[in-house]
Amino acid sequence: MSSQSNNTTLKILQDIVKIIVDENVLEPPENHPVVEFLQPEGLKNELSVDLGEDGTSHDELDKVLRQIARYSVKTSHPNFHNQLYGGVDSYGLAGAWLTEALNSSQYTFEVAPVFTLLECEVLRVALALFGYPKHPEGDGILCPGGSIANMYGMVLARYKRLPEVKTKGLSGSPPLACFTSQAAHYSIKKGAHWLGLGTESVYQIKTDDKDRMLPGELKKAIEQARKDGRLPFFVNATVGTTVLGAIDPLNEIAEICKAENVWLHVDACLGGTLVLSGERRDRLIGVEMSDSVSWNPHKLLGAPLQCSLFLVKGEGSLHKANSAAANYLFQQDKFYDVSWDTGDKSVQCGRKVDALKLWLMWKAKGTNGLRRAVDHAVAAARYFQNQIATRRGFRLVIPEAECSSVCFWYIPPSMRGLEETDEWREKLYKVAPKIKERMVMDGSLMLGYTPLSHKGLGNFFRMVVTCSPEAKESSMNFVIQQIEKFGHDL
Amino acid sequence: MSSQSNNTTLKILQDIVKIIVDENVLEPPENHPVVEFLQPEGLKNELSVDLGEDGTSHDELDKVLRQIARYSVKTSHPNFHNQLYGGVDSYGLAGAWLTEALNSSQYTFEVAPVFTLLECEVLRVALALFGYPKHPEGDGILCPGGSIANMYGMVLARYKRLPEVKTKGLSGSPPLACFTSQAAHYSIKKGAHWLGLGTESVYQIKTDDKDRMLPGELKKAIEQARKDGRLPFFVNATVGTTVLGAIDPLNEIAEICKAENVWLHVDACLGGTLVLSGERRDRLIGVEMSDSVSWNPHKLLGAPLQCSLFLVKGEGSLHKANSAAANYLFQQDKFYDVSWDTGDKSVQCGRKVDALKLWLMWKAKGTNGLRRAVDHAVAAARYFQNQIATRRGFRLVIPEAECSSVCFWYIPPSMRGLEETDEWREKLYKVAPKIKERMVMDGSLMLGYTPLSHKGLGNFFRMVVTCSPEAKESSMNFVIQQIEKFGHDL
Numbered sequence: 001m002s003s004q005s006n007n008t009t010l011k012i013l014q015d016i017v018k019i020i021v022d023e024n025v026l027e028p029p030e031n032h033p034v035v036e037f038l039q040p041e042g043l044k045n046e047l048s049v050d051l052g053e054d055g056t057s058h059d060e061l062d063k064v065l066r067q068i069a070r071y072s073v074k075t076s077h078p079n080f081h082n083q084l085y086g087g088v089d090s091y092g093l094a095g096a097w098l099t100e101a102l103n104s105s106q107y108t109f110e111v112a113p114v115f116t117l118l119e120c121e122v123l124r125v126a127l128a129l130f131g132y133p134k135h136p137e138g139d140g141i142l143c144p145g146g147s148i149a150n151m152y153g154m155v156l157a158r159y160k161r162l163p164e165v166k167t168k169g170l171s172g173s174p175p176l177a178c179f180t181s182q183a184a185h186y187s188i189k190k191g192a193h194w195l196g197l198g199t200e201s202v203y204q205i206k207t208d209d210k211d212r213m214l215p216g217e218l219k220k221a222i223e224q225a226r227k228d229g230r231l232p233f234f235v236n237a238t239v240g241t242t243v244l245g246a247i248d249p250l251n252e253i254a255e256i257c258k259a260e261n262v263w264l265h266v267d268a269c270l271g272g273t274l275v276l277s278g279e280r281r282d283r284l285i286g287v288e289m290s291d292s293v294s295w296n297p298h299k300l301l302g303a304p305l306q307c308s309l310f311l312v313k314g315e316g317s318l319h320k321a322n323s324a325a326a327n328y329l330f331q332q333d334k335f336y337d338v339s340w341d342t343g344d345k346s347v348q349c350g351r352k353v354d355a356l357k358l359w360l361m362w363k364a365k366g367t368n369g370l371r372r373a374v375d376h377a378v379a380a381a382r383y384f385q386n387q388i389a390t391r392r393g394f395r396l397v398i399p400e401a402e403c404s405s406v407c408f409w410y411i412p413p414s415m416r417g418l419e420e421t422d423e424w425r426e427k428l429y430k431v432a433p434k435i436k437e438r439m440v441m442d443g444s445l446m447l448g449y450t451p452l453s454h455k456g457l458g459n460f461f462r463m464v465v466t467c468s469p470e471a472k473e474s475s476m477n478f479v480i481q482q483i484e485k486f487g488h489d490l
Numbered sequence: 491m492s493s494q495s496n497n498t499t500l501k502i503l504q505d506i507v508k509i510i511v512d513e514n515v516l517e518p519p520e521n522h523p524v525v526e527f528l529q530p531e532g533l534k535n536e537l538s539v540d541l542g543e544d545g546t547s548h549d550e551l552d553k554v555l556r557q558i559a560r561y562s563v564k565t566s567h568p569n570f571h572n573q574l575y576g577g578v579d580s581y582g583l584a585g586a587w588l589t590e591a592l593n594s595s596q597y598t599f600e601v602a603p604v605f606t607l608l609e610c611e612v613l614r615v616a617l618a619l620f621g622y623p624k625h626p627e628g629d630g631i632l633c634p635g636g637s638i639a640n641m642y643g644m645v646l647a648r649y650k651r652l653p654e655v656k657t658k659g660l661s662g663s664p665p666l667a668c669f670t671s672q673a674a675h676y677s678i679k680k681g682a683h684w685l686g687l688g689t690e691s692v693y694q695i696k697t698d699d700k701d702r703m704l705p706g707e708l709k710k711a712i713e714q715a716r717k718d719g720r721l722p723f724f725v726n727a728t729v730g731t732t733v734l735g736a737i738d739p740l741n742e743i744a745e746i747c748k749a750e751n752v753w754l755h756v757d758a759c760l761g762g763t764l765v766l767s768g769e770r771r772d773r774l775i776g777v778e779m780s781d782s783v784s785w786n787p788h789k790l791l792g793a794p795l796q797c798s799l800f801l802v803k804g805e806g807s808l809h810k811a812n813s814a815a816a817n818y819l820f821q822q823d824k825f826y827d828v829s830w831d832t833g834d835k836s837v838q839c840g841r842k843v844d845a846l847k848l849w850l851m852w853k854a855k856g857t858n859g860l861r862r863a864v865d866h867a868v869a870a871a872r873y874f875q876n877q878i879a880t881r882r883g884f885r886l887v888i889p890e891a892e893c894s895s896v897c898f899w900y901i902p903p904s905m906r907g908l909e910e911t912d913e914w915r916e917k918l919y920k921v922a923p924k925i926k927e928r929m930v931m932d933g934s935l936m937l938g939y940t941p942l943s944h945k946g947l948g949n950f951f952r953m954v955v956t957c958s959p960e961a962k963e964s965s966m967n968f969v970i971q972q973i974e975k976f977g978h979d980l
Contacts, residue, residue, distance in 0.1 A: 009580040016584040049611045055856035072604045088593040090499040094506040096590040103578040114562045121539045144634035145838045169688025175661040186814040196686020198659025306842045324676040328940035335927035352796045366545035437825035450818035
């Protein structure tokens with residue numbers, strides 16, 4: 001440790017920057033691989049991952065770090081479309097680096113004075129964009145990912161309906177009921193498990209042909225839950241479902257929740273970024289009627305992972321629900337206004353600073369700059385959708401995507417023009433995994449596939465367009481070419 | 491966005507590195523301030539935090555980033571002793587930067603092949619250090635902070651005792667009971683709230699004069715809980731309490747848990763780092779008998795925030811408890827062995843990569859290097875404790891610290907030699923906050939203070955020594971000098 005003088009620290013960091021540049025981590029050229037895939041055991045043999053008693057020489061360390069960069073997936077590659085994130089924003093990354101260097105926790109103003117202000121500012125603009133009231137009537141917190149953000153919604157809804165559960169627990173309470181669409185994210189189920197509601201408390205509401213929750217079905221399910229002896233307390237509407245990017249009808253759902261006196265949470269982890277869109281902001285009309293909302297700028301918007309916001313209405317609602325008032329951390333006899341300490345609003349104690357990276361992207365580009373990027377991504381997804389719609393051998397799962405994910409099948413030449421029997425379909429559903437395998441082994445392109453079981457649909461591709469790197473027609477076309485290349489003989 | 495060519499990205503990152511160097515973020519000289527404190531409103535006036543429609547010019551951005559660095563607390567400063575973290579390890583930071591640049595999620599091998607292996611390796615060495623069985627009998631996961639790690643323990647304990655709660659919820663179950671010491675972290679209470687157990691399910695066990703849980707009291711409390719109609723299912727023992735750094739008697743607690751058939755979780759978030767100590771490893775004897783353990787290398791060891799491990803016994807226990815089997819992410823028809831996909835073990839979906847930073851520290855220094863650093867920190871804390879014990883006007887709260895936190899009062903000259911009445915004590919308890927305020931306004935030193943209510947003790951200082959930067963006698967002595975300087979007239 002004693003060798004870590006200032007110069008050594010700087011040297012270590014400069015070496016890392018050099019490796020990142022040399023290995024094309026940040027903006028790999030299109031003709032470089034997205035991934036050099038090795039099977040787990042092969043990768044283990046290639047990399048010197050073992051940790052042991054002795055340290056490692058500088059040269060060895062340099063070698064293994066280059067291998068780490070080399071064999072990691074290049075999520076910033078223009079041909080990475082595999083997840084709902086990808087393509088880290090440069091300013092976001094700079095903010096992440098500065099955050100890491102300043103290494104602090106977000107819990108008190110005392111140790112995070114600037115980060116506290118930046119989090120407030122990020123929450124301020126987010127509240128405004130979603131049509132929520134200003135602080136203190138509107139409040140929020142940055143938290144580690146969308147699943148936990150959704151759990152915040154469930155906990156606050158429960159606390160509002162049954163505040164005594166905080167002290168007494170659920171044991172003596174009536175069984176509760178949550179409602180979410182069949183297309184919604186599994187975090188609602190995981191949340192129901194963790195929070196002691198049980199996964200059977202989750203009523204999965206049927207969806208329409210675009211995979212949007214059917215409000216009539218929601219109404220029926222709430223009635224059914226009451227018949228089942230359960231207390232309905234929480235509806236989750238989704239803005240941007242994981243697979244098709246569907247947006248639930250917020251206005252109608254909000255009306256039902258109001259009439260039924262049920263908390264409305266909106267999981268806008270994916271589609272929340274459309275609040276920044278000029279063209280598609282209208283899809284989110286009604287979100288302002290909800291009680292809480294989750295939004296992950298680390299998805300479509302390109303903020304570095306993790307960047308997840310939870311927003312809520314009701315002055316002090318986060319604090320009241322989550323406070324434990326630990327007096328070694330949240331001393332009330334401090335020399336500043338301790339209402340600036342955010343830690344007791346959180347289920348966490350130490351909390352990673354995630355505000356600076358989003359704040360810096362926003363500061364650098366302005367809302368206008370972010371809006372242009374979002375609209376560009378939406379337009380690029382539309383371009384891709386149009387190509388798929390008209391290209392022989394390709395078939396869209398739904399005619400029009402609401403977010404920037406485009407789902408489609410590729411039908412190889414040998415399967416075209418045949419009767420579409422169950423057998424034919426079984427064969428079709430094996431096409432995407434096979435092409436995917438070939439793609440990854442080739443390393444030129446990464447694109448996900450998935451079934452959609454509740455609609456009885458087997459594997460299809462899900463093409464994801466994000467804000468960064470800026471999507472080009474050439475990279476859209478490349479996806480189609482590569483699928484044809486790897487799939488024409490199937 | 492289109493202006494972000496490769497060179498621009500690199501330029502942005504190089505600018506950030508320059509700011510970090512210029513503003514002495516990483517290894518500030520001793521005579522530089524730890525903090526330039528401004529009250530919230532003053533800081534708001536000083537900083538241009540506002541986000542608006544338009545972007546910001548390069549020069550303006552440079553200016554505000556320098557201000558962010560300037561007004562942030564320098565947690566790597568040798569005189570920062572304010573929290574249980576501080577002093578980020580250089581290799582850890584390099585690993586964090588590379589992680590951010592590679593921007594991926596830890597959920598599948600497909601998008602995180604290298605990170606998956608690194609997490610496995612970090613878990614492998616951690617399991618071995620804690621005396622846990624190897625994978626698959628031993629398992630673990632990196633998670634966002636110790637509070638959530640402790641919640642993992644509670645959820646797994648509940649699942650083992652009442653697996654049907656996952657589907658049915660707690661509504662029909664008997665009320666449960668958790669046990670933890672009065673000195674334990676508040677995350678157990680927050681966990682009891684979130685998980686639907688209720689904070690009243692937490693029995694807070696009395697502690698001895700060193701703030702260690704009294705096993706006899708634990709036994710009595712378990713009996714009492716049964717009389718109260720509750721089902722005891724979870725005991726949390728602490729290795730390194732937040733304030734005094736106390737270590738609960740693990741062997742005796744483990745025996746009780748075994749006899750009572752109750753899950754033993756060990757919150758070793760702070761003190762777990764002592765498994766790396768040559769001198770103090772023996773304090774953790776018995777931890778190998780526990781069912782699960784939490785350990786935060788981001789505390790004493792100096793890994794960048796967040797770095798938190800949850801370890802557990804029982805093949806597949808994490809997966810069985812937490813799985814939701816989402817088929818769009820964890821497809822079973824992939825081209826590699828999907829048992830490498832870690833995502834369904836987690837309560838999260840996207841999961842930040844926290845393994846590389848710890849792995850890189852370990853790889854660079856080896857277990858031996860980490861051990862030396864831990865033993866040095868322990869020795870430095872002992873040096874400080876000895877100074878306090880013999881210095882006129884200072885008084886230790888307990889004679890000997892088990893971790894590396896040293897708690898003490900400063901008695902100003904005007905209060906010495908007087909009868910220690912209630913009034914005298916009331917006055918003493920106002921000394922630390924006052925000195926703290928003066929310290930922070932001066933900016934030369936940051937040191938926390940806290941009461942210990944369950945022992946009837948008012949405010950005292952808590953001096954924290956961590957592994958990085960390497961603690962020097964001069965900086966230990968400086969703490970004493972500054973307290974005398976700011977407190978002599980009180």
